[in-house]
Amino acid sequence: MSDISxxxxxxxxxxxxxxxxxxxxxxxxYGNAPQGEVLDTRGHTGIVAYEPTELFVTARGGxxxxxxxxxxxxxxxxxxxxxxxxxPDSTIGxxxxxxxxxxxRASAGSVRDYVLGVRLVDGAARxxxxxxQVMKNVAGYDVSRLIAGSLGTLGLILDVSLKVLPRPAxxxxxxxxxxxxxxxxxxxxxxxxxxxxxxxxxxxxxxTLRLAGAxxxxxxxxxxxxxxxxxxxGAFWDELRDQRTTFFAGDAPLWRLxxxxxxxxxxxxxxxxxxxxxxxxxxxxxxxxxxVRAAAAAVGGSAALYRAPAELKAAAGAxxxxxxxxxxxxxxxxxxxxxxxxxxxxxxxxxx
Amino acid sequence: MGSLEEFRQLGEGEIAxxxxxxxxxxxxxxxxxEQEDLVPYECxxxxxxxxxxxxxxxxxxxxxVVAVLKLCHELRxxxxxxxAGTGLSGGATPVRHGVVLSLAKFMRILDIDPVARTARVxxxxxxxxxxxxxxxxxxxxxxxxxxxxxxxxxxxxxENSGGVHCLKYGLTVHNxxxxxxxxxxxxxxxxxxxxxDSPGYDLLALMIGSEGMLGVVLEATVKLTPKPQVAKxxxxxxxxxxxxxxxxxxxxxxxxxxxxxxxxxxxxxxxVEDFVHAGYDLDAEAILLAESDGTPEEVEExxxxxxxxxxxxxxxxxxxxxxxxxxxxxxxxxxxxxxxxGRITPDYLCMDGxxxxxxxxxxxxxxxxxxxxxxxxxxxxxxxxxxxxxxxIMFDANKPGELERATEFGSRILELSVxxxxxxxxxxxxxxxxxGQMCVQFSPEExxxxxxxxxxxxxxxxxxxxKAVPTPRRCSEYRLTGSAGHGxxxxx
Ligand SMILES: Cc1cc2nc3c(=O)[nH]c(=O)nc-3n(C[C@H](O)[C@H](O)[C@H](O)COP(=O)(O)OP(=O)(O)OC[C@H]3O[C@@H](n4cnc5c(N)ncnc54)[C@H](O)[C@@H]3O)c2cc1C
Numbered sequence: 001m002s003d004i005s006x007x008x009x010x011x012x013x014x015x016x017x018x019x020x021x022x023x024x025x026x027x028x029x030y031g032n033a034p035q036g037e038v039l040d041t042r043g044h045t046g047i048v049a050y051e052p053t054e055l056f057v058t059a060r061g062g063x064x065x066x067x068x069x070x071x072x073x074x075x076x077x078x079x080x081x082x083x084x085x086x087x088p089d090s091t092i093g094x095x096x097x098x099x100x101x102x103x104x105r106a107s108a109g110s111v112r113d114y115v116l117g118v119r120l121v122d123g124a125a126r127x128x129x130x131x132x133q134v135m136k137n138v139a140g141y142d143v144s145r146l147i148a149g150s151l152g153t154l155g156l157i158l159d160v161s162l163k164v165l166p167r168p169a170x171x172x173x174x175x176x177x178x179x180x181x182x183x184x185x186x187x188x189x190x191x192x193x194x195x196x197x198x199x200x201x202x203x204x205x206x207x208t209l210r211l212a213g214a215x216x217x218x219x220x221x222x223x224x225x226x227x228x229x230x231x232x233x234g235a236f237w238d239e240l241r242d243q244r245t246t247f248f249a250g251d252a253p254l255w256r257l258x259x260x261x262x263x264x265x266x267x268x269x270x271x272x273x274x275x276x277x278x279x280x281x282x283x284x285x286x287x288x289x290x291x292v293r294a295a296a297a298a299v300g301g302s303a304a305l306y307r308a309p310a311e312l313k314a315a316a317g318a319x320x321x322x323x324x325x326x327x328x329x330x331x332x333x334x335x336x337x338x339x340x341x342x343x344x345x346x347x348x349x350x351x352x
Numbered sequence: 353m354g355s356l357e358e359f360r361q362l363g364e365g366e367i368a369x370x371x372x373x374x375x376x377x378x379x380x381x382x383x384x385x386e387q388e389d390l391v392p393y394e395c396x397x398x399x400x401x402x403x404x405x406x407x408x409x410x411x412x413x414x415x416x417v418v419a420v421l422k423l424c425h426e427l428r429x430x431x432x433x434x435x436a437g438t439g440l441s442g443g444a445t446p447v448r449h450g451v452v453l454s455l456a457k458f459m460r461i462l463d464i465d466p467v468a469r470t471a472r473v474x475x476x477x478x479x480x481x482x483x484x485x486x487x488x489x490x491x492x493x494x495x496x497x498x499x500x501x502x503x504x505x506x507x508x509x510x511e512n513s514g515g516v517h518c519l520k521y522g523l524t525v526h527n528x529x530x531x532x533x534x535x536x537x538x539x540x541x542x543x544x545x546x547x548x549d550s551p552g553y554d555l556l557a558l559m560i561g562s563e564g565m566l567g568v569v570l571e572a573t574v575k576l577t578p579k580p581q582v583a584k585x586x587x588x589x590x591x592x593x594x595x596x597x598x599x600x601x602x603x604x605x606x607x608x609x610x611x612x613x614x615x616x617x618x619x620x621x622x623x624v625e626d627f628v629h630a631g632y633d634l635d636a637e638a639i640l641l642a643e644s645d646g647t648p649e650e651v652e653e654x655x656x657x658x659x660x661x662x663x664x665x666x667x668x669x670x671x672x673x674x675x676x677x678x679x680x681x682x683x684x685x686x687x688x689x690x691x692x693x694g695r696i697t698p699d700y701l702c703m704d705g706x707x708x709x710x711x712x713x714x715x716x717x718x719x720x721x722x723x724x725x726x727x728x729x730x731x732x733x734x735x736x737x738x739x740x741x742x743x744x745i746m747f748d749a750n751k752p753g754e755l756e757r758a759t760e761f762g763s764r765i766l767e768l769s770v771x772x773x774x775x776x777x778x779x780x781x782x783x784x785x786x787x788g789q790m791c792v793q794f795s796p797e798e799x800x801x802x803x804x805x806x807x808x809x810x811x812x813x814x815x816x817x818x819k820a821v822p823t824p825r826r827c828s829e830y831r832l833t834g835s836a837g838h839g840x841x842x843x844x
Contacts, residue, residue: 126797134773136739138775138779139793143558194579217646258549333808349552
């Protein structure tokens with residue numbers, strides 16, 4: 001436990017050139033290349049409040065995700081959005097700023113869905129509190145959710161309150177051999193039924209499903225889905241969550257496509273991994289950025305260049321370009337919170 | 353309470369130009385200018401405060417909405433968007449020298465995709481109409497405000513509305529994928545997408561709950577949820593409020609997230625029993641309704657577990673719904689609580705603070721003390737699962753001084769909510785009603801940040817002015833006449 005908020009605020013106040021807000025640096029690869037002088041949050045640590053029956057945890061931004069998850073596990077609770085753990089010392093501030101969610105996202109919701117409140121220091125070195133620790137709060141604009149996924153460009157997260165939930169009583173994993181189109185079809189049809197499917201992954205002709213919930217519901221669903229039986233998933237879901245399965249190994253550019261779950265097979269060269277019931281398509285491809293982005297846009301989605309050599313990222317930009325009216329809104333929001341443009345400039349988009 | 357008088361007055365010439373311009377855009381019956389036609393728009397569900405607008409525009413096409421906004425922007429005329437007018441915080445209360453932009457005629461469900469589990473709807477579509485339209489696919493739209501027969505999806509988006517099932521199924525913000533929005537200058541933007549994530553800042557999170565101050569919702573794509581196979585509700589009565597409050601915590605401590613977890617106190621129970629005759633225990637100090645949904649096996653398991661917890665927590669009577677009809681009957685009273693209280697008092701104010709559940713008993717005792725102090729009756733219903741209280745303060749606006757007393761009583765409850773670490777509004781919004789208490793919950797720097805954010809969307813402050821975010825001047829007034837500076841418990 002240590003509170004260095006005064007120092008962090010002072011660093012921002014005194015800064016005259018760009019700062020790179022950084023926890024463990026496990027997501028340095030994500031977004032556009034970090035630039036500026038490092039402002040390390042790892043000295044700002046500790047779970048400030050955790051009340052299992054109030055279903056929330058509040059932690060300082062530099063607190064390790066692992067510490068929080070261990071505290072929750074001791075009470076039979078968890079973070080349902082399952083943020084990837086790229087390093088053992090990943091911080092919660094980084095988790096929220098990056099806004100990346102794991103396998104359960106389609107059923108449980110995303111990081112932003114679990115953000116209840118933040119205390120942040122913005123680019124003008126103002127200490128600001130938005131939201132709170134309660135489940136429902138509509139006082140003022142929902143800035144705390146806006147912070148999720150903003151990649152540190154609007155403010156440094158001093159502390160964050162997250163909703164937590166009890167761990168499901170039972171879990172089971174099922175496997176099916178299916179071609180991609182058939183898997184997509186099945187995933188969408190199953191999702192329209194009251195089945196406790198909490199995660200899904202299709203990779204190389206195999207669809208893996210995770211069921212979770214009350215024991216009775218999980219058992220009933222197994223029968224209904226017509227699987228021969230459950231399989232021992234071993235570390236599969238953890239490896240998928242942390243992006244350590246073989247699909248993620250190697251150097252080919254990795255794209256993350258966010259598309260409607262019903263989007264058809266996206267016909268591009270390279271390997272595909274499907275998650276979130278069809279709504280997240282990972283792609284290893286050397287196809288040109290414009291081709292990948294056009295393919296995602298054609299089905300009503302967007303494509304982020306997730307992991308790629310620096311030159312490629314610099315040329316293509318990590319995230320899909322925005323239509324001008326939206327880009328203009330984002331620039332004005334950035335200016336509202338960081339008028340000097342010193343917090344993680346360029347990390348999300350060049351001009352913010 | 354905010355004053356809506358401080359905005360620029362329009363001169364005769366400006367008004368004439370505005371009306372002439374609107375006549376070119378709108379059909380004759382889509383523009384209301386006569387006082388008798390304006391009266392139905394003078395307030396929303398916060399009926400204690402009324403203000404006639406300059407005029408009401410009821411466009412029927414998106415192009416018309418855009419043209420109306422452009423004209424108002426050019427002439428610098430305030431615009432207040434309006435859905436069904438069921439809001440309880442005065443969010444849709446007109447501005448005297450402003451236009452009410454009613455989206456009531458946008459009532460079409462544009463597309464239902466049962467496979468993708470989405471519906472694309474116009475903003476004036478009623479919340480319940482979505483669930484009714486998708487029922488043939490065994491799907492529904494999960495957020496279910498008690499006003500769902502009447503309130504519109506545009507209003508729901510603006511308020512981030514919740515319902516009795518949102519502990520498990522989320523609020524509006526968790527169930528809307530995309531909105532198309534017209535900004536005040538007529539620019540149309542698509543926010544969110546039919547996928548789950550969109551690039552850039554999460555403007556969707558910002559739009560939802562923005563009380564009509566950032567843009568006008570023209571269309572929304574909502575998520576649909578598969579209907580659970582069965583649902584059952586346990587009704588528990590307690591002879592002590594503290595026990596009932598502890599029972600709520602005990603259910604959650606047992607690892608259960610009920611589909612609904614609602615509470616009513618004795619005055620509320622009596623009012624609703626007279627209205628719906630659901631057979632509630634009239635001597636109980638508190639009644640708790642805990643719902644379970646899912647497969648038949650799952651529901652049996654969870655109901656048994658909840659019964660055990662409730663017994664352990666000291667419930668004096670437990671009843672489990674034995675049929676769908678009985679389940680609906682148990683819920684009927686809770687869902688009709690506002691109108692039921694409306695029958696026993698000429699007027700009421702509905703408060704909306706959210707508090708950490710552990711302070712439930714303390715806050716209720718304090719509310720009872722305040723009721724005595726202000727000499728007014730108060731019935732309490734709450735979304736106990738998420739700590740969202742709805743104290744209903746009863747008064748008679750025709751008796752001199754009662755409205756003022758009721759308002760002051762309400763302010764004390766909201767300040768109390770902030771003091772115990774909660775918030776002044778869980779789902780009804782700030783509107784004009786709680787704009788003063790915003791000065792209690794937020795620091796001047798935070799309010800500045802809200803103003804800057806608003807200016808990023810609406811630099812001239814024309815959309816729904818005077819609502820939700822107080823000016824510094826308003827705060828100094830509130831601090832002089834109201835009370836308290838900052839509450840404690842302002843943790844993130
Ligand atoms: C009996 C009763 C029970 C209620 N129960 C609940 C409940 O359980 N949960 C809950 O959350 N609320 C509840 N409410 C409050 C209210 O119904 C909700 O706030 C609802 O979302 C308002 O919808 P509306 O269409 O009536 O909006 P209005 O009252 O017309 O407007 C509300 C706000 O939305 C803005 N707005 C409306 N349409 C648009 C648009 N298209 N674009 C931009 N802004 C727009 C308005 O400017 C205003 O600020 C209840 C109200 C009543 C009267």
